Amino acid sequence: MNILPDTPSTSPPEPGFSAPDPTGSTDAHGAGVVKPRDAPGAMELPWTRILIVGAICFAVWLLLDAPSLQKSAQASPLGSRRTVSLDVVGPVAAVSRGLGLAHVVGWTDDLLGRSVGGGPSLSIATPPIIPVSKGNGKGKGPALAVTIPTTTPTASTAPTPTTLPPLPQHPTAANPLQVVVIGDSIGIDLGPPLTNDLIGTGVVAAILDGKIDTGLSRPDYFDWPAELRADLANHHPQLVVVMMGANDPQSLEVNGTAVAYGTAGWNAAYSARVGAFMDTANAAGAHMLWVGMPPMAGSQLDGEMNVVNGLVQSQAATRPAGVTYLSSRNVLGDGQGNYTAYLTNGSGSEVNIRTPDGIHLTLGGGEVLSQAVMNSIRGTLKIALPG
Amino acid sequence: MLFPTIDFAIFFAVVFTVNWLLNPYSVPWKIFMVAASYFFYAWADWRFMFLLAASTVIAYTGGGILDRLEGQAKRLALWVTLALLLGLLAWFKYYVFFTVNADNLFHFMGFDRPLPLLNVSLPIAISFFTFMAISYVVDVYRGTLKTARPMDLAVYLSFFPHLVAGPIVRGTELLPQIRRRRDPAHINYTEAIWLIGAGLAKKVVLSSYLATYVVDPVFASPRQHSGLEVIFAVWGYAVQIYADFSGYTDIAIGVALLLGFRFPQNFNRPYTAVSLQDFWRRWHMTLSNWLRDYLYIPLGGNRGSERKISVNILITMLLGGLWHGAAWTFIGWGLFHGVGQIVGRQRRLWRKAHGLPLEPGGRVRIAVAQFVTFQLVCIGWLLFRAPSFSNAWSMVGRLFHGWGSSPLVTPLAVLAVAIGIATQFMPDGWVDRIRRAFADRRLAVQGAILGVVLLAITTLGPQGVAPFIYYRF
Numbered sequence: 106m107n108i109l110p111d112t113p114s115t116s117p118p119e120p121g122f123s124a125p126d127p128t129g130s131t132d133a134h135g136a137g138v139v140k141p142r143d144a145p146g147a148m149e150l151p152w153t154r155i156l157i158v159g160a161i162c163f164a165v166w167l168l169l170d171a172p173s174l175q176k177s178a179q180a181s182p183l184g185s186r187r188t189v190s191l192d193v194v195g196p197v198a199a200v201s202r203g204l205g206l207a208h209v210v211g212w213t214d215d216l217l218g219r220s221v222g223g224g225p226s227l228s229i230a231t232p233p234i235i236p237v238s239k240g241n242g243k244g245k246g247p248a249l250a251v252t253i254p255t256t257t258p259t260a261s262t263a264p265t266p267t268t269l270p271p272l273p274q275h276p277t278a279a280n281p282l283q284v285v286v287i288g289d290s291i292g293i294d295l296g297p298p299l300t301n302d303l304i305g306t307g308v309v310a311a312i313l314d315g316k317i318d319t320g321l322s323r324p325d326y327f328d329w330p331a332e333l334r335a336d337l338a339n340h341h342p343q344l345v346v347v348m349m350g351a352n353d354p355q356s357l358e359v360n361g362t363a364v365a366y367g368t369a370g371w372n373a374a375y376s377a378r379v380g381a382f383m384d385t386a387n388a389a390g391a392h393m394l395w396v397g398m399p400p401m402a403g404s405q406l407d408g409e410m411n412v413v414n415g416l417v418q419s420q421a422a423t424r425p426a427g428v429t430y431l432s433s434r435n436v437l438g439d440g441q442g443n444y445t446a447y448l449t450n451g452s453g454s455e456v457n458i459r460t461p462d463g464i465h466l467t468l469g470g471g472e473v474l475s476q477a478v479m480n481s482i483r484g485t486l487k488i489a490l491p492g
Numbered sequence: 493m494l495f496p497t498i499d500f501a502i503f504f505a506v507v508f509t510v511n512w513l514l515n516p517y518s519v520p521w522k523i524f525m526v527a528a529s530y531f532f533y534a535w536a537d538w539r540f541m542f543l544l545a546a547s548t549v550i551a552y553t554g555g556g557i558l559d560r561l562e563g564q565a566k567r568l569a570l571w572v573t574l575a576l577l578l579g580l581l582a583w584f585k586y587y588v589f590f591t592v593n594a595d596n597l598f599h600f601m602g603f604d605r606p607l608p609l610l611n612v613s614l615p616i617a618i619s620f621f622t623f624m625a626i627s628y629v630v631d632v633y634r635g636t637l638k639t640a641r642p643m644d645l646a647v648y649l650s651f652f653p654h655l656v657a658g659p660i661v662r663g664t665e666l667l668p669q670i671r672r673r674r675d676p677a678h679i680n681y682t683e684a685i686w687l688i689g690a691g692l693a694k695k696v697v698l699s700s701y702l703a704t705y706v707v708d709p710v711f712a713s714p715r716q717h718s719g720l721e722v723i724f725a726v727w728g729y730a731v732q733i734y735a736d737f738s739g740y741t742d743i744a745i746g747v748a749l750l751l752g753f754r755f756p757q758n759f760n761r762p763y764t765a766v767s768l769q770d771f772w773r774r775w776h777m778t779l780s781n782w783l784r785d786y787l788y789i790p791l792g793g794n795r796g797s798e799r800k801i802s803v804n805i806l807i808t809m810l811l812g813g814l815w816h817g818a819a820w821t822f823i824g825w826g827l828f829h830g831v832g833q834i835v836g837r838q839r840r841l842w843r844k845a846h847g848l849p850l851e852p853g854g855r856v857r858i859a860v861a862q863f864v865t866f867q868l869v870c871i872g873w874l875l876f877r878a879p880s881f882s883n884a885w886s887m888v889g890r891l892f893h894g895w896g897s898s899p900l901v902t903p904l905a906v907l908a909v910a911i912g913i914a915t916q917f918m919p920d921g922w923v924d925r926i927r928r929a930f931a932d933r934r935l936a937v938q939g940a941i942l943g944v945v946l947l948a949i950t951t952l953g954p955q956g957v958a959p960f961i962y963y964r965f
Contacts, residue, residue: 148682148931152512155681155750159505161939166946173951297712297879301886304715313713447592447609454596455605457588461613468879 169206171198179325269427270390272343275489276308282488284311285342285391287333289319292348294466295396298475299346306490312340320353321378330385337389344486345386346478348396348433350417351464354409366409372416380420387427392486394429395421396478399437399470400444402463407444429485436477437470448473493535495743496696496953503532504747507652511751512676522643522670529650533617540615543580544650550576551625552645555632559639570633574626581622587612589818617656619815621649623782628663630786637663644670653748657740659758660778666753674752682927684749689945691742694735696953698912702728702735706905711877714886720898722890724905726870729877731912734762737776761916763869766852766861768832769840771869783812798838805837806830816876821884825875832868866913 150158167174175198178190276282284303286296293315303309314336319327329349336342357364357374364370386393395417398410414432421430434442437458446459450473458470466474482488493500507528514521534541554573561569582590587610595605628645631637640648640663647670654661710717710725717725741758748755758778765771772780791804806827813826840850852861878884930938 148927149678150681151677152508152679154935155679156509158681158935158939158942159508161936162942162946163501163505165940165943166950169943169947170950293712300713301715304713312716313709446588453599455592455599455609457592457609461588 167194167197168201168204171201174198269387269392270343272392272486272488274487278307281308281310282344282490283340283342284309284344284346285336285340286311286313286315286346286348287329287336288315288348288396289350289352290315290317291351291398291465292396293317294471295348295474295478296471298468298471299478302475302479302492303490306492308490318352320349320351321375321382322353322355322357325358330382333382333385334389337386337391342391344394344482345391346394346396347382348398350398350410350413351401351406353413354406372412375413376416376420379417380423383420383424383428387424392427392429393421394431394478394481394486396474397430397432397434399433399459399466399474400442402444402446402459406464429481431478431481431485433474433477436474437466493532495740495747496692499535503528508750515674515676515752518673519643522647526643526646526650529647529652529655532652533650533655536616537613543584543615543618544621547577547580547621547625548646548649550580551628551649552640552642554629555639555645558629558633566633570629573629577622577625577629581618584612584615584618586814586818620658620660621655623660623779623786623815624649624654624663627660627782627786631663637667640667651748651753653744653751653753654755657737657744658776658778659741659744659755660782661755665756669753676752679752680749682931684746685942686923686927687742687746687749689942689949691739691744691746692946692949694739694742696949698908699732699735699739700953702732702905702908702912705902706900706908707732707877709900711879711883711887714883714890715894717890717894717900718896718898719891719894721900722887722894724898724901724909726874726877726887727909728905729873730763730866730870731909733873733877734759735912763866763913763916764862765865765869766858767836767865768829768868769836771865772829772833779812779815783808787811798841801837802834805833809833821875821878821881824881825872828872828875832872 171194174194175191178187178194273280273282282303284300286292286299288296293313296313296315300311300313303311314332316327316329316332319329321329324330333345336345353375354366356366357371357378359370359374364374383393383395397414397417401407401410414434418430418432421428437445437448439445444459444463446457446463447455448458448470450456456469456473457467458473459465460467479490479492483490493503510524510528511521514524530541530544533544550573554569554576557569558566558573591607591609595607595609598605628637628640628648632639644667648661648663648666651661651666651670706721706728707725710721711729714722738759741755745755745758756778758776760774760777762771762775765774788804788808791807792800793804794801796804809830810823810826813822813824813829816822816825843850852858874884874887875881878887930941933941
């Protein structure tokens, strides 16, 4: 290879690589690189005046948007950053409300049909189920003779007594098994391969409802119990697959008091939330398959996930009729259940299963775990799925 | 650190002020700017600062040695320097991909797996600052650029507006600006705020909306979606990636302008292109120019037989695809565009030989050429966005037997796609008139208008801002 360039004048222009840009001027220093042109009517200012304009802009925006910022700050993780943010934004938000300016954002939110203080959270959500084939054509499961509770069940680790309709052992294209997959960002890593595998059987209608940066610890940030109730009401699933918990090792707020992670109080409060979450699904007639968190590369997070998994597993064990727990440590870990970034699949090929952050799953990892979930549905739940 | 965040707003307010206060003092300014840029970069992961520093040291040392050598020794020094720079990129970006595929190939052939499997972190922006460092070293080798002082080079490679997602600024463009003092009394203010405002709107509102409501759900589970939703998801991704990436570079160029620097243009209405060749003259221009000058031309460029030229084009586009990510889908995307370039070239040569016009003439023909080119580009985006070939194939499959209800194709989604494409055709005069009307207002009014615009952007955007797509490249 000759690293010296062709002389531009002797080398004909190559379409796609070297034609001059029609809107830019050729830089005197660059090798045919263009610069943005000066716009007509461009206004030049000294930097001090720009600073003043910027300050006015920021002040106006802060005054108008302070209530939303306050809400965002309240939803941020507990800690000094949250405290400082609230201290700064709180008084401005009070002034904004006093002047009636908070309505500006409220009107926009009303117009767009969403909760006050900002747009939708970044998420993966799929619309109502599309029928897997010609069948009932509605994409909805059989009507369930249950009433979905509108409030979170009492925070207790004891299961709420309920009579669950049995899972269909032989779903068909005409009467598909209705599945909702929910979870945090790791659940979202599992979701697409799992929903594809489920739908690929031809006898399952599945949807994914995932929200990044969420869990059960911070309902003030994202209310998963409410989201689950909405999913139950909208989709009438017979089976809910859950995978979340990576964001949960943080302080919980119970009756207005912060309960620190790592304490017996936290374990009890978190167990109660997990149990209530399970009961919500069971009360609506849905079985729950809870997939535990995989091993993590970082030892601290890995230890935290062990705690979370243990509590979830305990809650599942008290609800054997309605909840099945599937450990992903054995699926995505090495022979001892420890973290590994690679696995050998059934055909002998190595698969990179974890992203470089040591937390999330690659597509290959999601596919491996999906197969384990499918096997659990077939084996433990005894549902005959083709394939 | 992401541009559309409170963190960056606070950071930039401080940097803007100190930048101009230190402007008369060259050395303190450079020290401050390097410190600020490294702080900006370390916000995500402080360990990667050492990687940026290592690239700077390699480029500086290599450039210095090259400057003193001649002949074969100079050529050898160049290759060693390039090998070190590319070695860092290869290790951090491609090791996992290469190892898994090589090991599986060896396994398939019945041999033991020779390479250890490691979990290597991918530092953000490594592709960008590596390419900039290479351009500096090669330009010094070619004699088109004098060696830079260490602090100048450190500012050049780390300068935070371009650091994480470009544009890829050449040493010949930026180093002279770093060496001279900026004029604190004449900052191109209206152009800067237009770029920043437009960039924020594209990223925070348009790109985020399409990603959240159309693109991500469909690509996540194609089998759940209809053919019409698949088409809209691919069109939506075309708009999303343009809004995302051009939004980032708009903000980067605007931020640099406020600091007294001028960056090269990176996009020029790419979806108005009338051919794939035309598209690459308009899309990520600093990358395509870089590939031309530092890869295609050294490979031989347009010299030699048509077969040799085609091979040069194919290699360039394949490596261009691989630059975007260590995955077969990116290689597939590069191959698709490489073949497109070759076919386009042959078509042009044929038309030239037959005395036919090279570009379409007349409004209808231009419109047809633009439509066809956009669809071809979208086929490429399907490969680019899909997490795997099987996912892309599932998407295609829905076009043939997935025509049912399409709840994701809402009027708002259609409007978002339409707006994203329509902005490409907006006459320059409209933008100029808006700028002029804004500039005629008093400063206090301008500030208030900007505050309201900022409110509109933050209100219409989703909660939280996803990282820019090109962050990971």
